[in-house]
Structure formats: structure tokens, C-alpha cells
Amino acid sequence: MTFFLEVLIGGLLSGVLYALVALGFVLIFKASGVFNFAQGAMVFFAALTFVGFTEVLPGWTGLAQGTAGNFWLAFILALSSMIVLGIATERVVLRPLVNQPPITLFMVTIGLTFFIEGVAQGIWGSHVRGLNLGIEDVPVMFLLDNFDMIISQFDLIAAGIALVLFVTLALLFQYTKVGRALRAVADDHQAALSVGIPLKHIWAIVWSVAGFVALIAGLIWGARNGVQFALTFTALKALPVLILGGFTSVPGAIIGGLIIGASEKLAEVYLGPFVGGGIEGWFPYILAMLFLLVRPEGLFGEKHIDRV
Amino acid sequence: MFYREAGQFKASYQADSRIFPIRQDQIGFVALMAFLFLVVPFIANQYWLQAVLIPVLIFGLAALGLNILTGYAGQLSLGSAAFMAVGAFGTYNFMLRIDGMPFLVAILLGGLCAAAVGILFGLPSLRIKGFYLAVATLAAQFFIVWVLVKFGWFSNYSSSGVITAQRVNILGIDFRSPEMKYLLTLTVVTVLALLAKNMVRSSTGRKWMAVRDMDVAAEVIGIRLMRTKLQAFAISSFYCGVAGALYAYMYLGTVEPEGFNLDLSFKILFMIIIGGVGSIMGSFIGAAFIVLLPVLLNVAFHGSIGAFVPADLASNMELIIFGSLIIFFLIVEPHGLARLWQLAKEKLRLWPFPH
Numbered sequence: 001m002t003f004f005l006e007v008l009i010g011g012l013l014s015g016v017l018y019a020l021v022a023l024g025f026v027l028i029f030k031a032s033g034v035f036n037f038a039q040g041a042m043v044f045f046a047a048l049t050f051v052g053f054t055e056v057l058p059g060w061t062g063l064a065q066g067t068a069g070n071f072w073l074a075f076i077l078a079l080s081s082m083i084v085l086g087i088a089t090e091r092v093v094l095r096p097l098v099n100q101p102p103i104t105l106f107m108v109t110i111g112l113t114f115f116i117e118g119v120a121q122g123i124w125g126s127h128v129r130g131l132n133l134g135i136e137d138v139p140v141m142f143l144l145d146n147f148d149m150i151i152s153q154f155d156l157i158a159a160g161i162a163l164v165l166f167v168t169l170a171l172l173f174q175y176t177k178v179g180r181a182l183r184a185v186a187d188d189h190q191a192a193l194s195v196g197i198p199l200k201h202i203w204a205i206v207w208s209v210a211g212f213v214a215l216i217a218g219l220i221w222g223a224r225n226g227v228q229f230a231l232t233f234t235a236l237k238a239l240p241v242l243i244l245g246g247f248t249s250v251p252g253a254i255i256g257g258l259i260i261g262a263s264e265k266l267a268e269v270y271l272g273p274f275v276g277g278g279i280e281g282w283f284p285y286i287l288a289m290l291f292l293l294v295r296p297e298g299l300f301g302e303k304h305i306d307r308v
Numbered sequence: 309m310f311y312r313e314a315g316q317f318k319a320s321y322q323a324d325s326r327i328f329p330i331r332q333d334q335i336g337f338v339a340l341m342a343f344l345f346l347v348v349p350f351i352a353n354q355y356w357l358q359a360v361l362i363p364v365l366i367f368g369l370a371a372l373g374l375n376i377l378t379g380y381a382g383q384l385s386l387g388s389a390a391f392m393a394v395g396a397f398g399t400y401n402f403m404l405r406i407d408g409m410p411f412l413v414a415i416l417l418g419g420l421c422a423a424a425v426g427i428l429f430g431l432p433s434l435r436i437k438g439f440y441l442a443v444a445t446l447a448a449q450f451f452i453v454w455v456l457v458k459f460g461w462f463s464n465y466s467s468s469g470v471i472t473a474q475r476v477n478i479l480g481i482d483f484r485s486p487e488m489k490y491l492l493t494l495t496v497v498t499v500l501a502l503l504a505k506n507m508v509r510s511s512t513g514r515k516w517m518a519v520r521d522m523d524v525a526a527e528v529i530g531i532r533l534m535r536t537k538l539q540a541f542a543i544s545s546f547y548c549g550v551a552g553a554l555y556a557y558m559y560l561g562t563v564e565p566e567g568f569n570l571d572l573s574f575k576i577l578f579m580i581i582i583g584g585v586g587s588i589m590g591s592f593i594g595a596a597f598i599v600l601l602p603v604l605l606n607v608a609f610h611g612s613i614g615a616f617v618p619a620d621l622a623s624n625m626e627l628i629i630f631g632s633l634i635i636f637f638l639i640v641e642p643h644g645l646a647r648l649w650q651l652a653k654e655k656l657r658l659w660p661f662p663h
Contacts, residue, residue, distance in 0.1 A: 035439050096639045102439070103384060104642050107581045110574060111634030118627030126620055236446075236570075243443045275458070282454050285447035292436050292444060 006151065007269050008262055013155040015261020016162045017224075020217040021238035022245065022253040023166070024210040029247045030186040031206040033102060034094065037109040040235025041116040042211060045085070047218030047227045050078035051131050052124040075215075082211030085116070090204045117232060128228040131219065158220045165216055166254060169209070173250075178205060186248070240284035244291055246298030255299060260284045311656040327505055344494055349487040357486040358559075360599060365490075365497045366554045368595035371579035372504055372588060373547025378577075379586035380508055381540035382520025383433050384441060387448035388548050388576045393568035394422040394452060395549025396556035397462050400471045404464060411476045411483075415496070415553045422549025423542040425452065430541025434534055437523075449570055456565035463565075470564040473557040489558045496554065500547060505588050507543070516540050517586075582637055584644030593645045605629055 021043060028036040053074035057063060063070040093108055173179040184192040185202045193199055218227075221234055245256025267283045292298070311332050318324045328334045352361060374388045399418030403409050429448040433441050456462050456469055463469040476483040476492070483492050507513050515536045518526035527533050556563045575598055583594020609622040641647060 093635055093639070097642070100638075100642050103378075103585070104581070104638055106439070106442075107577070108635055108638045110578070111631045111638065114627050114631030115635065116631075118624045118629075118631060122621060122624035122628065126624070239443045239446060243440050247439065278454060278458065282447060282450035285444070285450055289432055289436075289444040289447045292440055293432060296436050296440065298440070 004266075007265050009151055010155065011262035011265030012258050013151075013159045013261070014265070015241075015258040016159040016254075017217070017220060017257075018234075018237050018241045018261055019254045019257025020162045020165070020213065020220070021234045022241040022257055023169075023250065024213040024217070025235075025238060025242050026245075026247065026250055026253045027206055027210045027213065030250075031182055032094065032185075032203050033105070033189075034109060035102065035106045035247070036210070037106060037235065038112040038116055039210065039214060039238070040232040041113040041120075042082070042085070042214035043218040043221065043234050044227075044229065044231040045116050045120040045218075046078055046082050046211065046215035047131065047222035047231055048120045048124045048129075049081045050074050050215065050219060051129045051222065051227045053077045078215055079212060082215055083208040086207030086209075086211045087204045089207055090200065094203060095200065113232070117229070121229075126229065128226050129222075131222040131227050154224065158224070161216065161220065165213070166250070169213075170250065182206065237284075240288040243298055244288045246300045249298070249300035252298060252300035260287070263287055311653065311659075325509075327502070327509070341498070345491070349490060352490075354486050357490045360603065362486070362490055362493055362559050364592070364596045364599045365493045366551050366559055367576065367579060367599060368592035369497050369500060369554065370548050370551035370576050371583065371591035371595050372501060373544045373551060374576050375580045375586065375588070375591045376504060376508070376516070376547065377540050377544035379580060379584075379590075380513055380520060381516040381537065381544075382523075383430075383537065383540060384438065385445040385544070386442050386570070386573050386577065387429065387445040387452075388544075389568040389570070389572035390449045390452035391422045391426055391545040391548035392552025392555060392572070393456060393565055394425045394545075395419055395552035396563055396568070397456055397471065397565075398422065398549065399553035400473070400556065401462065401464075403474045411478055411557070412496075415550055415557075418553045419546040419549040422552070423546040426541045426545025426548075427538050430538050430545075433537050433541065446570070449573055453565045453568060468564060469566075470562060471556065472562045473560075476557055483558075493554055493558045496550065500550065501588060501592075504547070508588065512539070578634065580644075582634065582644055584646030587644065587646035589649065590644050590646030593649070597645065601630065601633065602626065 021039060024039045024042065025036060028034055028039070054070055057070055057074055057077075061070075061073065063073070089112065093112060094105070097105055097108060173183060181192070181197045181202055182205070184195070184197055185199060185206075189199065192202075217234065218231060221231055225231070241253060241256040241260045243256075244259060245252025245254070264280055264284050264287075267287075268280050271283075272279050311330075313330045316329075316331055318329070323329075326334075328337055348361065349357075370388060370392055373391070374385060377383050377385050395415075395418045397418075398421035399414045402414040402417045403411070406414075425448075429445065432444045436444055460466075460469070463471045466472075478492070481488070483489055508516070515526070515531050518529070518531055519533065519536050519540075523533055526536070552568070560567075579594035579598050580591055581594070582597050583592070584590025605626045609625060637645075
């Protein structure tokens, strides 16, 4: 039973991280209807830019590597890069493609994926880097002593950061003017335009926010597995979460992430040995697909009524 | 002046329903085929045949398969490489396990295996639409590759699932030289492409297009959705499967399941987007573009400028240029290169007296 709980909690915690990546997809899909495949590349770009800055900044400012000043300066610079990237994407790529079919927009983000990957590695080099956030990946002693469970402290804190981010975004969406505008655009582009909401600004903001989410996701994933090209594959982890939760729902992304994370780990532990292991790659997809057969719009996706 | 249909009258139903109704097109097509079959094998060197022409034909066939599904029937799929894998491994096993199995029959059976798997993974399309379906087809992509790696039976228990293509011998002729491989590939691809052209012109294709444009409306006018969608999945997968078998037997010789990864699926999707969604010829133009682009970039970076650019920067530059070109093409011509060809034909009808 303890072992089961341990696996379950470990799965839930990694599910939060999947949700973090999925969140970036949802934000952009909601606001602009673009299925942004480049989200994974953005995570990679953000993490690499951050690590790159922490390495070169000491030479420029004299701050020692590993100090808080250096960390935050690098964070701000990386965030600025993501915002510039977001605005540039809106300007150069999306604006000329307004009103194109969704598949074209999807393809253009795949092109963008190649571009971002090339730029990131072109600037910062392609070797694997470590990223230290100052949180150690050790079991939580309290749980180990009292319940005999091994739960990583890092996972716990990372999940905490992610939850803070979710709540902040939710509050931002609910109570600020920009948030209201974002929700209006997500509801109906034309109606939002007609009441005077500047669609282009909103898209730039959404892409920047997605860049911010990508940065947080990149830091956490990067600290866990090293900053390397494999970070781009986080997008593939997020896709089943998306279809499970629905493309347009933020709570859906979170709950989908939890379900996928937990069931993936449980399946690997309890089902994996019977079929030879390595099922983590496809299990979430099959699960999400079976789920879709019951609810074609995902858990919280918008019900779509077909009219002729 | 030279390219116009004025004065060409269709006096029979047969003449009316030809693939190429205009005489200039017929002449052009025959000339092209004659060039590809009779001239190219003699003038092309080994590099061109092996690294350019054969892959263009094979990828063109795979793109054609995806185009049937995505371009004509409107079902977005990201799993084409997996269906290619089924075709390749299916053909391999038929060749391996049945004595004296003719290669063409094995390819056909391999394609049918792919079609069966395609129907299985096409079932969700009855319920799921759009991007949800696209992500669901990723399930096929990951699952099939995993099965081929995990279960040694498919690759005759070789290490890490690598298969080596058996020698191909048809009616006593050995297909080992690049020229023979090219001719065999060209024959299979031509037959299947003409078949596809006829399919999309007939009621089958019109049903697909009706489903693509609006499936509820199609259902209302009496098109059986389930049958049409699954038929599109089956035929598309059959084409991908045959392409996969050719990929293994005529192009690479040795393949592993991991070779049919998501990158390959995306590559095929790129081909139809750049070539033209819903166009038979577009599939081949797109394939040519995607196959030739890295070659050209490679030549550019390792030839003239290569001396000044370090290797890993060059590979990143290739990524950047590849990505930019895709974005550029989509912005400039969202309907693909096939559309440019159409526009050129429109222009040619009036040239050189536009008024």
C-alpha cells in the first residue's frame, strides 16, 4: 500500500509538471486558435537562455555565479527574451496568416519549432548543461520517517511552484482588465474585436505569457533532467494531457496532467512488467484516446454542436 | 497560345472523362514518363538515383497516402511513419516466412497489413475530430514503433529490431543496381499514383471531399460516414505501407523501427503542406522539395561557405533556414507549390497575348 501511494504521489507530482507544459498550449489555443507545437521548443529555448545568461553574466556584471542577484538578472533577461520571441512570432508569423485554416497555423508552428531550436543552439551551443535551482533532489525526511515513503523534495517544491503559477494566472485572468480581455478573445474573436479589444495586442500578450510559462517549465524540467535538446520532447508529454483535459480549458490541463501523470507511473509499475516495459511512451496516448471515445471534447473542452 | 483547349472537342463520354483532357497535357505527361523511364536511368549517376530520385518517389508515395487522408478526406494524421513501418515489416515477414514469395505480392500484402492497422487506428475518427484526432493518431505512431521494437518476432529476433531487406528478384531479374531499383520504384509509384488520381476523380473521392468539407452535411445527403472515413484510412495506410516497404527494400536496405519515428511523420506532413493539400501532384512536388532542401543546404554549407563556419553552427543554420523556409512558404503560398503550377497554367493559356 505504501508503495502504491508512493508511486501514485510521484506520478501526480510529475503530472503537475506535464500540466505546466500543457498550460502553455491551452493559453495560446484559447486566445488565438493556434495549436502551438513550438511550445516544447519554447521550453527548451527559455531554459537554455536562462542557463546561458547565468554563465555569461558574471563576466559582464561581476556578480558571482550562483548568487541571487545573478539568478534574478538572468531570469529577467530570459523572460525578456521570451517576450520578444512572443511578440516577434505574433508580428512576423501569425499576422500574415490570419484567417488561414488551423492546419496551416499548426504547420507554421512546426516550422517555428525548427527555427527556435536552431536559434537556441546556435547562440548558446548544443552541449548538455546542468541547472541548479538550489533545491536538492532528496526524499522528504518527514515522510520517510513517519510513513516510510520516498517522495522527492524537489518534486514537491516544483509542484508547489506550479500550483502558485496556476493560481496567479487564474487570478490574473479573473480580476484584471487584461485578463478580462483575454477571456473575451478566447470566447469569440469577432465579438471581442467589435467591442474594441485590440486583438493583435492580446495575441502578443498571450504569446508572452505562454513564454513565461515555458520559462518556468523549462527551469523546473531543466533542473531535473539537465538543459538539453530532450527538453523539446516535453511537448509530446503534454499532448495527451491536452486531449484528456480539452484544448481550451486551464483546469482541464491541470486535472488532465494529474490523471496522465498518475496513471502513467502506475501503469509502468504494475502493467509494464507483463508487456516488457517501456510503455510510458505510448500509454498516455492510448489512455487519452480511449477516454476521447467517451468524451470527444476532452474533460472540460467546449461542447461543439455541428450545424449544417 | 500554345497551351489552350480551344478547338479540342470532346465527342464521347470517354473523351470527357480522361485524366488529362487537354492534348498538350497528354503530350506533356507521355513525354515526362518517357523521360523518367527511358532517359533518366541512363543519364543519372548513382548518387542522383540513390540519394535523390528514389527517395523523392518513395516519400512522394507516402505523402500521397497522407494526402488522401488529410487532403481529400480531411482527417489530420500524425502517424504516417508508423503505417510505413507496418508496411515495411509486413513485407519483410512475408518475404521471410513464405518460401518463394514474389516481391510484388509481398509488397501488396504488406500494404494490406498497413491498411488493416490503419482501419484499427482510424476507428477513433468516427468520434473525434480535428486536432483531437491528430493527437490520437500519435497513439498509433508511438504504439506501433514500440510493438515492433519490443516483440522480436517482427524483426526475426535481430538485435534492436533491425531488419535487412532480402534480395529482390522478379521473374529472374535481380533488382540490385540503383538503376533497376529506380525503375521498379518508378513503376510501382506510377501505377499507384494513377490509381489514386482516378480514385479522387470518382465517386469515392467525391465522398471523401464531401466528408472533408462538412461531415454532418455529407451524412445528411446519404454518405455513410463510417465507411467513407475508414475507407480513407485504409487506402491512405495502404499507400503509406507500400511506401514503407519500398523505403526499406529500394532505398535504405536496412531499417529499424526507430527509423519510422515522429520526425518522419512530420516530414511527410510537411511535404503535403508545402506541395499542396488535396493535390496528387503536390505530394510529389512537396517530396522533391523536402528531400532536396537539406541536400542543397548541406552543399551550400559544406561547399562554399563551409570553410568559414564550424560544423555544429552549420547544422543549426540548417535548422533555422529549414524552419524559416517552411514559415515563408506557408505565408506566401498557403495552398502549396501545386497552386503555383495551376497559376502558371492559367497564365500559359493566355500567353503571350494576355488581352
